Amino acid sequence: MTGNPFDGIREFVSAAQSLSFTAAALELGVTSSAVGKSVTRLEARLGVKLLHRTTRRLNLTSEGEAYLASCLRVMDELAETQGFLTTGQQEPVGRLRIDLPAAFGRRHILPTLIDMAVRYQQLDLSISFSERLVDIVNEGIDLVVRIGSLKDDAEIVARRLGSQSLLICATREYLHRHGTPQAPADLLQHDCIVGWRNGTRKSWMLVDEKGQTNEHDVRVKHEMGDGEMLLDMTLAGGGLAQLPTWLVQTPIQQGLLVPVLEQYAGAEMPIHVIWPRTRYIQPKIRMVVDELLALARRDAGIFRPDQGVPNPQGS
Template sequence: MDTLQFDGIPEFILAAQLGSFTAAALQLGVTSSAVGKSVSRLEKRLGIKLLHRTTRKLNLTHEGEVYLASCLRIMEELRGVEGSFLSGVAEPKGRLRIDLPAAFGRRHIAPMLIALARRYAQLDLTITFGERKVDMVNDGIDLAVRIGDLRDDPELVARRLGEQRLVICAAPQYLQAAAPLQSKADLLVHDCIIGWRSGLRKTWLLTNAKGVVEEQEVRVRHEFGDGEVMLQATLDGAGLCQLPTWLVAEHLRSGALVTVLDDCAGATMPIHVIWPHTRYVQPKVRVVVDALLAMAEQHSEVFGGR
């Protein structure tokens, strides 16, 4: 392996984190100009500019931010491997960034992760919530849970946790006051509550007579960018909503909500945990993946079985 490819990386990491060649030089025991020259050689080798230099402070370029995130992830992975060699036990340690679907993640996964971190004193969590597709490598995300079909990506590893089953439901008071609901075509005249998605068609996923899932146009009354708000509006009688069973099960049991169009409303969506492909899976990643798989096995009412 060409050792030159690592030249300048320690200097770059420290200078970027401290915002100063001088501060980095003090930690490394060299001169400020030596640090600056090392970073310049690294930039020349990469063919990109990593730092904006001013008389007061260093600022990362966009490419510098991406490169720094990759360098930090690799350094942490090396420390994890060395630590497991020294201790003989692959103890999960370090910061783990996990991106979760908003309502599902807050209700079901985040509490488990917090409990897991109490078991492992050196495991630190950064949990974010979002539904959008992310660039896990460039965004520095170690693990993500996603609901829906995944695109084929050789840079990612995926394990199926289960599936999300969708139902169409409404509060009894809404159904009593609304027009009869006998077929999916009636969704074009009813008040429908949907999740807000920029630029996407206003459709729900329904199954046809052959069991094939199709998109069905609906008449949109309200759009909300949060599943909990969608649920509350449905409970308040604001209209029909297509929601996952893990979100509405208790309200269906109590009668606060009732399902409609059951013969065509049972579409499902897979639930996966995904992480960047690497030859060495860090202990902090492995322990969370194992915990998620165990959770999915134990809570079929949430994950719909596997």
């Protein structure tokens, strides 16, 4: 490879973000032909096509999208380091893409992230909500909060925030019509409302007489995409649901829901914050992780932090 390995990157990033050589030229103070030539030389050096050119606009190729994401990530890290060297204080800089579980994320994680975005004006957030298992490495997600057991994965790092305890409940009207289950086997005779999971076994976690947590099959009546939907269907009398205590505590206190199979309740699901494993953790990721760990310690009633529990993917 000859020449400066960084030649053309600034021009490519500007053109890729605006999808226009003309707009990139105005931003950089050069001619559009100079921008186009710089990007063409960069493509030749890399041996891949980054941009599709048409008479009307530019479009990123799949290789161009991946390269743009890498360039932006490196530029963010350089900006963070420069800010630290200039001010002597580390401050999160650049865009951070975060994916959260819908109900729990909106209620208990999002307020902290909004507070951080207000405090740190150079931090840009892209927040999404989903319950699926995302591929954080290939999907370009910087940080994920997930509830449930994790699989061993050498490409990620996980820190445990705590756990959530589960209860099975229904409305009095539903129990009056269908009866109250007395044993786990009765769940196969009831209308059960479960979280939607593509291709996964429909089961609930129950605690046996020895205190061991086991999966029990249920008869599925309704599948819902997130916890709030599960709660709404349960409150409407749609059936039994297994829900976290933080979500059903108030409806139970108000008499809107009734816990059942309480002798088998108490199963717990871990809550983790997860990010891609790299040799160098970006300051913005580390600062968000630290904020979430502090939140879990402050709000022990929700997160139920447990000490001394190993993290499957290290720390």
